[in-house]
Amino acid sequence: MAHAEIDFGKASRAALQDPQLRANFRRAMDGLMSKRAAQFADSAEWHSMRALGASVRLRALSKLPELLEKLEENCTRNGITVHWASTTDEANAIVLEIMLRVNAKLAVKGKSMVSEEMHLNAFLEKHGIEAIEADLGEYIIQLDHEMPSHIIMPAIHKNTKQIAQLFRDKIKEAEYTEDVDQLTGLARRVLRKKFMNADVGISGVNAAVAETGTLCLVENEGNGRMVTTVPPVHIAVMGLEKVVEKLEDVPPVLSLLTRSATAQPITTYVNMITSPRKDGEKDGPREIHLVILDNGRSKIYADEELRHTLRCIRCGACMNHCPVYTRVGGHAYQAPYPGPIGKILVPQMEGLDKRGAMPHACTMCNACVEICPVQIPIAGLMNRLREEAVHPGPAVKDAGAQASKAEALVWKGWAATFSSPTAYRMATTVLSAVGNAAPASLPLLKEWTSVRAKPRFAGRTLHDLARDRGIPDV
Amino acid sequence: MSDARSSILASLRASRDAHPVETVASDFTVLREKRWGPAERLERVKRMMEAVHTEFVDATEQDWPAVVQAFLKDAGAKTVLYAPATEAGARLESSWADGGPELVRYDRPVDEFKEEMFTGIDAGITQTLGAIADTGSLVLWPSADEPRLLSLVPHIHIALLKADALYDTFWQVMTENRWAEGMPTNALLISGPSKTADIEQTLAYGVHGPKRLIVVVIR
Numbered sequence: 001m002a003h004a005e006i007d008f009g010k011a012s013r014a015a016l017q018d019p020q021l022r023a024n025f026r027r028a029m030d031g032l033m034s035k036r037a038a039q040f041a042d043s044a045e046w047h048s049m050r051a052l053g054a055s056v057r058l059r060a061l062s063k064l065p066e067l068l069e070k071l072e073e074n075c076t077r078n079g080i081t082v083h084w085a086s087t088t089d090e091a092n093a094i095v096l097e098i099m100l101r102v103n104a105k106l107a108v109k110g111k112s113m114v115s116e117e118m119h120l121n122a123f124l125e126k127h128g129i130e131a132i133e134a135d136l137g138e139y140i141i142q143l144d145h146e147m148p149s150h151i152i153m154p155a156i157h158k159n160t161k162q163i164a165q166l167f168r169d170k171i172k173e174a175e176y177t178e179d180v181d182q183l184t185g186l187a188r189r190v191l192r193k194k195f196m197n198a199d200v201g202i203s204g205v206n207a208a209v210a211e212t213g214t215l216c217l218v219e220n221e222g223n224g225r226m227v228t229t230v231p232p233v234h235i236a237v238m239g240l241e242k243v244v245e246k247l248e249d250v251p252p253v254l255s256l257l258t259r260s261a262t263a264q265p266i267t268t269y270v271n272m273i274t275s276p277r278k279d280g281e282k283d284g285p286r287e288i289h290l291v292i293l294d295n296g297r298s299k300i301y302a303d304e305e306l307r308h309t310l311r312c313i314r315c316g317a318c319m320n321h322c323p324v325y326t327r328v329g330g331h332a333y334q335a336p337y338p339g340p341i342g343k344i345l346v347p348q349m350e351g352l353d354k355r356g357a358m359p360h361a362c363t364m365c366n367a368c369v370e371i372c373p374v375q376i377p378i379a380g381l382m383n384r385l386r387e388e389a390v391h392p393g394p395a396v397k398d399a400g401a402q403a404s405k406a407e408a409l410v411w412k413g414w415a416a417t418f419s420s421p422t423a424y425r426m427a428t429t430v431l432s433a434v435g436n437a438a439p440a441s442l443p444l445l446k447e448w449t450s451v452r453a454k455p456r457f458a459g460r461t462l463h464d465l466a467r468d469r470g471i472p473d474v
Numbered sequence: 475m476s477d478a479r480s481s482i483l484a485s486l487r488a489s490r491d492a493h494p495v496e497t498v499a500s501d502f503t504v505l506r507e508k509r510w511g512p513a514e515r516l517e518r519v520k521r522m523m524e525a526v527h528t529e530f531v532d533a534t535e536q537d538w539p540a541v542v543q544a545f546l547k548d549a550g551a552k553t554v555l556y557a558p559a560t561e562a563g564a565r566l567e568s569s570w571a572d573g574g575p576e577l578v579r580y581d582r583p584v585d586e587f588k589e590e591m592f593t594g595i596d597a598g599i600t601q602t603l604g605a606i607a608d609t610g611s612l613v614l615w616p617s618a619d620e621p622r623l624l625s626l627v628p629h630i631h632i633a634l635l636k637a638d639a640l641y642d643t644f645w646q647v648m649t650e651n652r653w654a655e656g657m658p659t660n661a662l663l664i665s666g667p668s669k670t671a672d673i674e675q676t677l678a679y680g681v682h683g684p685k686r687l688i689v690v691v692i693r
Contacts, residue, residue, distance in 0.1 A: 028675055048504035055500040062495035065486040084479035136681055137672035153672060160674045184670060184678040191682060196592045212657045222626055222668035222683025229622050229660070230584075240482065247654040251505065251645040255609075262671070265522065266609035266644070269683070270663035278659055280618040283584040294482050302489040 008357040011332040021157055025329050028156050032320040035263030036371070053256040054375040056249040057311040060241075064301065067210040067243045068292065074213025078275040080288040088118040091293045095120065095202070095235055098289055099129055102233055104199035108191075110217065110224040111135040112204030113151055113314060114237045114293055116336040117349075120202070131202070132194050134223035136187055143170040149330025151337060152261045152316040157329050191223070201227030201285065205238035206313075207253055208290070211246045214274045215290065218254055218267040225271050234276075234285040240292050241301075241310040253313055256373035260315035296349040296397070303395045305384060309344050311374045316341075318368035318378060324361050333358065340368040344381045351397035352389045359385040410444070428461045505645040508608050515607040515640040516691070522610025526666035527679050528687045538692050539569040542599065542632055545688065551575045551596035555628055559619035562601045562634055580621055591627050598628035598684075604639030605689075606647060611663040612689065613647055622660050631684040633664070637693040 015021055040046040060067060072082045085091035091114075099107065107124065109115065109131055121131045121142070133142040137155040141148060144166055148154030155163070160178050167183055168176040174186055203224060207216040215236055217224045228234050244253060250272075258264045277284035301307045319325040319339025330338040335346040335355070343362060347355035359382045368378045385396065390407070392400030417423045435457035440449040448454075467473070510518055520530055533541040546554055557563045558579045570577055578595060600620055603613040612633050616622040625631050641647045644663065648654070653661070668683030679685055 024674075031675060045504060048501070051498070052500055052502065052504060055498045058495055058497045059500060062490070062497045064490060065483050068483065068486070084482055086478040086482060090478055134682065135672070136670045140672065153675070155672055156675075158674070160676070163673050180673045180676040180678050183673055184681050188681055192592055195682075196588055211654055214657050220668070221670050221681045223681075225622075225626050225662075226682055229626065230588075232585075240486075247657070248502070248645060248649055249500070251643065251648070252502075254644075266611055266663065266665055268526070268664065268666050268669055270611070270644075272657065272661040273659070274657040274661075275659045278618070281659060282580065282582065282618065282621040283623045284621075284659060292482075294478070298482055298485040298489070301486055304493040307489075307495070 006334050006354060008332060008334065008361065011334060012328040012361070015328040015332045020159070021329050022327060024157055024159055025326050028153070029320050029326045032263065036260060036317060036320070039259040039263045039265070049252060049256055050373050050375055052252045053313070053373050054311065056244060056253055057313070057374045060244050060249070061301070061307065061310060063245065064241070064243070067245055068240060070210040071208055071213060071243050072292075074210065075290055076213075078213045079278075080213065080215075080275065080290050083289060083291045084294075085291055086294045088293070088295050091118050091237060091291050091295075092120060092123045094289075094291050095237070096124070096127055096129075098233065098235060098287075099124070099127075099200055102199060102287075104129060104233070106194065106198045107131045107200040107202050108134050108194050108198040108223075108227045108231065109138070110201070110203035110219065110227045111138055111154070112202065112237055113148075113336060114204055114239050115202060116148060117239075117293070117295055118237070120237075132191070132198075134191050134194065134221075134227055135219070136184065136221060136223075139187060139191065140166065143167075147331065147334075147336070149338065150316060150319060151314055151339075151341075157331065195223075195226045195230045198227070198231040200233045200235060201229075201231040202235050202237070203228050205236050205242050205290075206257065207250055208238055208243045209245075209247050209250060210243050212274060214247065214272050216250055216254065217271040217273070218258055218269065219271070220262075220264075220268040222269060225269055228271060228273055229284055232285055233287045233289070234273075235289045235291065236273075237291045237293060240294055240297050241312075257313050257315045260317040260371070260373045299397065300345075300348045306344075306348060306381060306395065308376055309341075309348060309381060311376050312341055312345070313374055314341075315373060317371050317373065321367040321371050323363055323365060323367070328361075340378045340382075341376075344378055344385060347385055347389075348396055351401070352385070353398035353401035356389045356398075356402040359383075359389065406444075428463075431457050432459055432461060502645065505643050508643050510607045510642055512638075512640070515642070516605075516637060518607040519605045519610050519640065523666055523687075523689065525610075526669065528610075528666050528689060531688055531690045533690050533692050535692055538634065538690055539566050540571070542566070542690060543570060543574045545690075546575045546597055546630070546632070549597070549630060549686075551630060553578050553595050553597070555580050555591070555595045555598045555624055557581075557600070557620040557624060560601060562599070563619075566599065580624055584621070584623055591623065595628045597630035597632060598624040598626075599632040599634070600625045601634050602639070604641055604647070605635055606641050606644055606663070608643040609663075609665060611644070611665040613641075614662040614664060615658045616660050616662065617658065622662075625662070625664060626683050629680070629684060630686045630688065631664075631667070632688050632690060634690050634692060637691050 140155040149157040325339040343358040388396040388399040389402035667687040670681040
């Protein structure tokens with residue numbers, strides 16, 4: 001999707017016309033919200049846990065450069081090779097170089113949002129390397145050449161029938177079945193062969209521990225363990241904000257992550273990797289590489305307010321609770337990260353010229369802020385980005401790109417009218433008298449009236465009515 | 475790519491020094507206070523793990539190898555991978571009766587029998603360091619003697635749990651046992667058989683890892 005025209009408004013309108021898509025999301029999000037609420041039924045515990053989670057993330061951000069150096073030092077000591085990449089191009093080049101050195105033809109992948117940022121699969125394919133997604137949801141959308149529509153449940157936009165059809169069309173040995181166990185069993189058979197034969201395993205990182213040089217991964221399927229244990233080489237990619245200071249910081253972060261994401265007390269597997277295969281050990285990769293990616297994060301970190309975007313632990317709860325996301329679905333955003341966190345993260349990574357529409361797709365209902373397990377003030381950051389979009393400045397890439405002379409003029413007129421009693425009186429008198437005669441198709445009014453009724457002006461102003469009742473002007 | 479390294483670190487350092495991040499102390503009391511009595515712990519581990527399709531079998535220090543063998547025979551397992559160099563492995567070897575599933579030694583690098591492991595092994599047996607009441611999780615530290623894939627590739631995973639090796643929280647396990655002073659190659663929590671809900675949120679077990687997880691509680 002990287003090269004396609006990005007038009008969030010158009011994509012949203014199309015999504016809203018798709019009743020199947022809306023039903024799939026509504027059903028899934030309703031379920032996720034109620035299950036998550038049950039996980040945090042003890043309100044005192046929830047408040048203490050999220051305060052702890054926020055403190056862990058803030059402490060990590062407060063020492064970010066030192067912790068990254070410490071992580072590198074400890075990983076290196078443990079035998080993990082650390083690489084740094086400023087851009088996704090650099091990260092892709094690092095991964096490719098490792099692959100070519102070991103003559104890799106097949107890579108199996110665990111779920112990784114950073115690899116989505118990198119468009120790594122398409123990049124590897126271009127260089128003749130097959131990269132197979134092994135997480136079932138990712139595997140499904142890869143078969144259909146789609147992007148994830150949710151960061152935790154990438155195939156949430158599809159129902160069983162659609163997946164059954166897809167499997168029959170795309171997998172040679174498949175017969176049509178809507179039995180979920182059979183569909184899962186089919187994926188198991190196909191992917192086990194891939195695990196066995198893969199030259200390289202690629203994974204993300206949920207938390208990297210500076211103190212011990214440990215990479216932590218949570219997952220339910222076992223594919224994450226497969227890709228990090230079976231192939232002879234493991235490459236982990238992480239955003240530079242994923243580091244935590246201490247090992248004891250991991251339990252609260254993972255607890256908040258798994259409970260917020262899928263309402264599980266913990267995932268089936270918590271996988272903590274500290275070194276490649278040591279002498280005498282009988283399995284595990286012989287090489288582990290950790291690629292630490294910036295891709296705009298250091299710029300986000302530079303702004304005192306916006307840097308709180310980097311607290312995120314990628315649980316996806318904000319999208320589950322977002323009234324906009326639930327209606328338009330994940331694909332409308334045309335971005336690796338949809339929903340509230342996407343709306344503040346992606347414009348900062350890719351710039352407000354390309355992504356200026358995203359922060360506007362928010363009703364300011366604050367639901368995401370209330371459930372964020374690390375207390376990111378998402379709505380506040382959304383507002384800040386709306387301002388950045390129309391005011392040129394250094395804080396965000398392409399700030400000011402959405403500035404419009406017409407809009408600026410309207411606001412100036414508005415301010416002038418509302419700061420002068422005479423002008424205000426004149427304006428309301430005129431609008432009361434002739435406002436309703438204005439056709440709904442007027443240039444600026446049309447934007448509003450295309451999907452809403454035209455507002456009606458009252459014949460008399462509130463001030464007039466108040467005066468009639470003997471309430472004096474102040 | 476050392477240019478990337480120095481420019482990233484320099485930029486982060488300059489930003490942080492110009493505007494330090496305000497922090498609050500991390501208060502772990504909420505985790506410290508999660509406590510259960512000894513009997514409650516096992517009951518809770520069982521309840522939470524059974525809710526995600528884990529099966530429990532009771533045994534004693536004397537009879538567990540026979541219990542495991544009988545269980546696997548019933549389950550129709552033909553081949554059982556085990557770690558001969560561990561204490562449990564030695565017990566299995568010495569007490570495995572004829573006529574049951576065949577014991578297969580995991581005593582060589584996986585590279586030498588990868589295909590056999592993926593296609594010809596029905597069950598794997600591992601020890602555990604204990605279990606966690608808070609989340610219903612087993613704690614495993616695979617080692618040179620007890621490799622990582624034992625608990626992942628075979629369709630059935632038999633995990634041996636000593637009934638007195640129970641903890642309250644993951645945080646307690648790592649702090650009391652001072653994990654931060656030396657982590658193994660791989661440390662694991664396992665809370666059930668492999669599962670997925672990626673097809674319309676319908677739970678399905680046994681997607682990539684074991685289809686069944688059997689915890690043998692040894693008293």
